[in-house]
Amino acid sequence: MKLLPAVYRIRDDAQGGSLAGLMDILAGQAQVVDGDIAQLYENWFIETCQEWVVPYIGDLLGVKGLHSIGDAFSQRARVANTLLYRQRKGTAAMLEQLARDTTLWPAKVLEFFRDLETTQFVNHRRLGNLRTPDLRNVDTLELLDSPFDSIAHTADVRHIYDNRGRYNIPNIGVFLWRLQSYFVPRSRARAAAAVDDGRYFFNPLRANTPLFNRPQTETDVVALAVEIDVPGMLRRRPLYEELEARRQTLAGGGVPSGTYFGETPVVRVWLNGAEVLPEEIAICDLSDPNPAIPDGWPRPPAQKSYGGVPRNIKIGVDPSLGRLALPQGVAPTPVEVGYACGFSGDVGAGPYDRSNLLNAWMAQGGRTVSWQMGVTKNAALIAGAPNPGQLTTTLADAIVKWKTFANATPNAFGLITILDSDTYVEDLTGANSVDVPATCALAIVAADWPVLKDASNVPYQRTGDFVPTGLRPALLGSISVRGLAGAAKGELTIDGLIVNGNITVLTGDLGTLRLGHMSLVPSGSFQVNSSVVPATQNTELAILIQRSICGPVTLPDSVPALTVIDSIVASALTGTPDKAAITAKGSDVNIQTSTVLGTTDARTLEAGNSILLGVVTAVRRQTGCVRFSYVPDSSQTGRRYRCQPDLALAAETDQTLYPGIRLRLQPVLTSVTFGDPGYAQLALNCATEIRSGAEDGAEMGVFDYLKQPQRETNLRSSLDEYLRFGLEAGIFFVN
Secondary structure, X not given: OOOOOHHHHHHHHHOOXXXXXXXXXXXXXXXXXXXXXXXXXXXXXOOOOOHHHHHHHHHHOOOOOOOOOXXXXXXXXXXXXXXXXXXXXXXXXXXXXXXXXXXXXXXEEEEHHHHEOOOOOOOOOOOOOOOOXXXXXXXXXXXXXXXXXXXXXOOOOXXXXXXXXXXXXXXXXXXXXXXXXEEEEEEEOEEOOOOOOOEEEOOOOOOOOOOEOOOOOOXXXXXXXXXXXXXOEOOHHHHHHHHHHHHHHHHOOOOOOOOOOOOOOOOEEEEOOEEOOHHHEEEOOOOOOOOOOHHHOOOOOOEEEEOOEEEEOOEEEEOOOOEEEOOOOOOOOOEEEEEEEEEOOOOOOOOOOOHHHHHHHHHHHHXXXXXXXXXXXXXXXXXXXXXXXXXXXXHHHHHHHHHHHHHHOOOOEEEEEEOOEOEEOOOEOHHHOEEEOOOOEEEEEEOEOOOEEOOOOOEEOOOOOOEOOOOOOEEOOOEEEEEOOOOOOEEEEEEOOEEOOOEEEOOEOEEEEEEEOOEEOOOOOOOOOOOEOOOOEOOOOEEEEEOOEEOOEXXXXXXXXXXXXXXXXXXXXXXXXXXXXXXXEEEEXXXXXXXXXXXXXXXXXXXXXXXXXXXXXXXXXXXXXXXXXXXXXXXXXXXXXXXXXXXXXHOOOOHHHHHHHHHHOOOOEOXXXXXXXXXXXXXXXXXXXXXXXXXXXXXXXXXXXXXXXXXXXXXXXXXXXXXXXXXXXXXEEOO
């Protein structure tokens, strides 16, 4: 518009600006065209192209075995490194990188001929290839039959492709880690006893939890992966030897170097707010000498001598059990820890990025946050906040302030952000119950509240800002929720918390309850029942459980709808299949890509790509459909489509084989114990019909979104192109 002669602009202003409006429309469309042209240029390069262009660039390079595995798993690295693969074709380092880029799993390639027991030629000796292992080398013995095994083996002539044989001249093993490592930067350790006596668990639920390594980034493309590069469970021996060598070096006046305790230590400990140095940590075996006497944990020594130089020990750590202990006689003190735990994927409470789901929920209804309160036990964080009055130390206090605001503000949208990974021992019940008035909405979220600075460099916190990553707080208590009566029902969202207790919807009129990325302890090893139990009324209540781990769900007939997506719902007794997991005889239940460890009762049932381990009973079977799922064949549901074991039974005419088919197709899980790294993960010996029985060929159940069968298939098809002639590869999953 500015390029037009002034006379036209003046006349247009006098006539209402029609020409200016037209030019704005034309300018907007020109910007769209200009942006499209710029993107077309970016699409020429694999580093900057849009995701849909990646297969086309791969086709130009003749990349084989490039199959889509969903939006969450990009094949960009696989295409970008194709020329690099071809330059180093057949080498172990290249195959390792190919496995990582193709599957996005950490990988280790092992040439089995190197560990094959042989009679050596004296002019070509391999000093590390000993026929008899050194039985005094505990570290080497612990790695026997692992991806880092260096002990010589006798020949195995079976084929490796079907994972039966290993140690032979042409065999290459590709080891993959399915479990992921999640680092919790700083959380409160839980005292092992009701009265703090100096013994602690890393896990806030007082449970043994194996600690995981924090994988280091490999900087050398020709180097093979070592233990520090993969997300495996930490072993006591290498950590012990590193810290012992560190103390010995310091005693001699040297400068120590670290692998596990270098720039990114795998374990960090704070005592009363002060960080403990690595050389002040002792790696110990804190197992109970007698399981019947849990008070029998050994304690680390308060001091150790190295060449006559004493070194103080402040705390003992057992990475295999996830336990800590102060030296005998040292007074108990607040203990905080930074550590990594393992799990199959982004389900349940965790320090991973939860912004996609949470932002979508927060944007529903076009609301904007009108009130926000932060919760933290960090006194320094409160003191340094731009407005300390917007931060409090307890969830109960935040709920009380929310009630005051919501009762006086129609259409209020409140946000309570929990700003740390601490443990909150309190019940949000009774006078502290969560009330949501009609027309109002509240979200309780584990998230940071960033501090910004204005033009004058004055810090401030903006209402509605939150960063839902890096935190995993725990609430040791129950939550009661009440929706206050009104024409427009209230909404409550809870995201990112571990809850060791019950969530109860009280008598009232709540409209929506969303539970996202939650871990509601299903009891079992922790002896605590957790459930979602709405009482009567709430006739318009819709419950959504997404990307969560949940205990038994019990709904009265008045609640119309329950939706479970990408979640685990377990009965109270460690996921026992014959105990109730979902009891909702008056509700329309929709279960998608989830695993239910127990029985399911519903009015109507829609289910897809799920594993329903217990018997399923739908009251109304003329409606609803169960698709691509495992359902016990004694269940009563609506129409089923390509479900197991129905599909396999229908293909077999000999009914005497039916019991064997049912037994073979029973889903096998790595663990049904809440808190285990392999909880609800399909075991490697699970039937192929279950592991690849979903609609798109992925596995049934909660980890359908990981697309593990497709990732494995992509790797197998890629290996054929890059293996040297005469070699054969096998794929082994470490966990």
